[in-house]
Amino acid sequence: GAIEAIDEALRTARNSGVRLQVSHLLPRRTADSEDVRAVELVEKARAHGLDVRFDMHTRLFGTTYLNTIIPPWAHAEPSLGALLGSDSGRARMRQSPSIVASGGWDRVVLLDHPAFPDYSRQSFGDLGRKTGRDPFDIAFDILQHDIDDLSRAMVIIKAYTPDQQARVFAHPLCMPGSDATTLAPDGPLAGSTFHGAYSWAAWFFHFMVHERKLLSPEEAIHRLTGLPADTLGLSGRGRIAPGMAADLAIFDAQQFRDRASTFEANQLAVGMKHVIVNGELSLRDGKPTGIRAGQVIRRGG
DSSP states (O other), rough: OHHHHHHHHHHHHHHHHHOOOSSSSOOSSOOTTHHHHHHHHHHHHHHHTTOEEEEEEESSSSEEGGGGGGGGHHSSSHHHHHEEEEEEEHHHHSOOOTTTTOOOOGGEOOOOOOOTTTTTBBHHHHHHHHHHHHHHHHHHHHHHHHTOOOSHHHEEEEEOHHHHHHHTTTTTTTOOOOOOOOOOOGGGGGOOOOTTTTHHHHHHHHIIIIIIIOOHHHHHHHHHHHHHHHHTTTTTTSSSTTTTTOOOOETTTTTBBBBOOOSOOOOBBBBBEEEEEETTTETTTTEEESOOOOOOTTOOO
């Protein structure tokens, strides 16, 4: 379970003597009380001298492949397609732990799929009720159709509540931790989507400062800048001071918020005025300048 995994990580760090960063503290299937227990575990370990911090996911959901409902033993079968097409094979696969082990099919939503437009953007729980079928069978049908490319079908898993996120983000050891890859709005990746890439920082700031009023603007900015730089050992970044890299974001703290939605993810945030990267204007008056002065950052630089 989630608590057991965190406890194992803490014990490993204690026995090895390394500093520990627990990323995405709450896993994707989290009971209502587990966020409190998870934070208490970290606090107890820190009180006993362990150098441990943590971060938290900046969305209410995670994304993964639908094929994760196929157990490892089934992937090893010589004819997975036949297994997906048989009642006996499906019955065996239903018994294995998977993404629906906690919370059920109502938490699993199919992302856009060209072969199943009528199913897209709906939870498998809703699809089961609408069609009178077992959601497992609907999922197995999709995977059987995609047997030549089992990574085609992706799903959203509704993972956390806003209250859970607020409680964890309010902790002084917590920083926002997004695994979203920033995608350029033009060029070869213009048509690609990564949920959260355009929204995670703006969402965090607006949620914690204005909606929940749990962080001051200054503290929220520190969680997005100085704290990550300290955690990763980036000595020249994260603060405005002589000798630091000239990375500056000038924004309207009252207006700064995300516009991206679950299914329209590539929407720029509002309220960001200017962005300077390594001394060069990357965004001016809310519009990209075309200047890309970013560089690979290595620890200590």
